[in-house]
Amino acid sequence: MKKRFVVMGIGNPIMRDDGIALSVARHLKPKMENRDMEVVIGETDVSYCVDSLKEQDFLVVMDAMYTGEEPGRVHRIPLREAAACRRRPFFAHDASVLDAIAAEFPDIRGVIIGIEPAVVGIGFELSNSLKIKFERICGDVERMINEIAEEEKDA
Amino acid sequence: MPERISINPLTRISGFMEIEADVHGGVVTDARTEGLLFRGFELMLKDRSPFDAVYFTERICGICSTAHAVASSLALEDALGIEVSEQGRYLRDVIHGCEFLQNHIRHFYQLTVPGYVRLPEKLALFRTDNTDFRLPEKENGAIVKSYFESLRMSRAAHEMLAVLGGKAPHNHGIFVGGATTQANASDIIKIKSLLGEIRDFIETRMIPDVCAIARYYGEYYKIGGGYGNFLSYGCFWGYKELGTLYVDPLTAIGGKTAPFDPADITENIDYSWYEDRVDTYAPFETIARPDRQKSGGYSFIKAPRYRGFACEVGPLARQWLSGEYRNGVSLMDRTIARVLEAKKIAEVLRILLDNLIPGTDVQKAYEIPQSAQGAGLVDTSRGALGHWMKIEEQKISFYQIITPSAWNLSSQTKGLKGTAEMAMIETPVRDVGNPVELGFIVRSFDPCVSCATHVYCGEKLIKTLKVVP
Secondary structure (H helix, E strand, O other): OOOOEEEEEEOOOOEHHHHHHHHHHHHHHHHHHHOOOEEEEEEOOHHHHHHOOOOOOEEEEEEEOOOOOOOOOEEEEEHHHHHHHOOOOOOHHHOOHHHHHHHHOOOOEEEEEEEOOOOOOOEOOOOHHHHHOHHHHHHHHHHHHHHHHHHHHHO | OOEEEEEEOOOOOOOOEEEEEEEEOOEEEEEEEEEOOOOOHHHHHOOOOOOHHHHHHHOOOOOOHHHHHHHHHHHHHHHHOOOOOHHHHHHHHHHHHHHHHHHHHHHHHHHHHHHHOOOOOOOOOOOOOOOOOOOOHHHHHHHHHHHHHHHHHHHHHHHHHHHHHOOOOOOOOEEOOEEOOOOOHHHHHHHHHHHHHHHHHHHHHHHHHHHHHHHHOHHHHOOOOOOOOEEEOOEOOOEOOOEOOOEOOEEEEOOEEEEOOHHHEEEEOOOEOEEOOOOEEOOOOOOOEEOOOOOOOOEOOOEEEEOOEOOEOOHHHHHHHHOOOOOOOOHHHHHHHHHHHHHHHHHHHHHHHHHOOOOOOOOOOOOOOOEEEEEEEEEEOOEEEEEEEEEEOOEEEEEEEEOHHHHHOOOOEOOEOOHHHHHHOOOEOOOOOOOHHHHHHHHOOOOOOOOOOOOEEOOEEOOEEEEEO
């Protein structure tokens, strides 16, 4: 089976900056696909996200990530490290896409790219803060993905 | 002096449900099921367009959203005086049947099995308390394999639903007249293909798995029975050409089976957190107001009754009433009935799919009358679901919903315990510090107190298992 490099944007598009990764993924999709990467716009559909994956995939999950730093800043965390931080849920409703992916693909390797939001609340549009920085954010994410892809090639 | 056990949270799906039980001499002498959720959808619907109700009420629950769409569209059809074509019924019922399969597979493997089967520590999706592991390694291992396979199967059931429903959960296919879309030949073939996989899984994995569990928990056939009163509004029934494919609207009270009469449904608020001018009322009569401070109240779940009796609804009720399974009434029988019902629903779906005519349009233009009222009663995965709607000036003026979990997990009325409460009473508890029997009994009803409050303190979930002398 061919090893795939999958870039998965997740988030809620009607919760303003919670959907920043979706906007970035859509913007970068043509370039990523030219580089033979799969781009999945997962939104909040956990089933679709899980069904989009295969055993041997290398997975880059893109999501909004709030750590309190400057809005628009881009972070990178190994998937395994992020999963280790998760408290195992007690309810089915508490499970995240990372839990669902870990249950079906326990050995999957990958990275989370997190983008700091400015405003998370009801609405279709990104905050002004992220709109102004959007090109820069896309550039930072693209560079990060390219670095990850290079590292993966060498691994 | 009895010891009082309090367990919270109880379900593995969501929500905030608590049970309390008094144990005297190792036996439960009194029990209460407490739903700590005020739903309030009935109030939100007031003054909206009646057509909104179909999509709006789906949001009551992400698990059984299709069921609410079905009940709501039936209530609208009754109010608008619309006769639905058989093709419209088939389309709607196929979508609904897919939800049954998804719910039953998910409930058995993800919410029931973790109590009986030791899952691999690193891989299990959820943390599980309230367990009683007895299975030998070989049987345990086989069910663990099914547990992970079931995730794919329950997604496949949702995929089937989405073929005709548009998406899952909260489909937008079900509407007045049956469904908004036609089924074309490739849709039917796709659904049949997915159904074939699911049927195979049910027959070769799910049924053997529940049989394996049942072999090691013989005493669970003797607890958790309760009243043994059953009720069904009818399920995949009364088709003009196909007849009844599963169960007609029936009740069994005190062992006597009789046709179900919707005029005999009442709801009571003696011990629930609501106030009204009357304590017992018919569904069209009034919507009780919430009152969290009500003296004597202990739950937001009201008490539906049929001719004054508390009735069990859901898979065991339907399997019993249809004559498909009558081994007994207990925690284990209820668990087995759900699995057997999954097989039955898969058979019903195959028949409905065989009778769908590709390319049939079932939609028309509908006019909302100035005033009208209608009821939509349907059996869903967890049991009997009813929506009652009144229309004034072409807007919703009244909306009443009685869910299956209200039937099964009701608060008591004066002198009459709720169904699950009664199922716990007289249960022997081996260890009051770990009362697994009580959790197993209540979970066997597949309680779904939807959209309930989740309370966290920092990173720690507030979890209570109190034993109070």
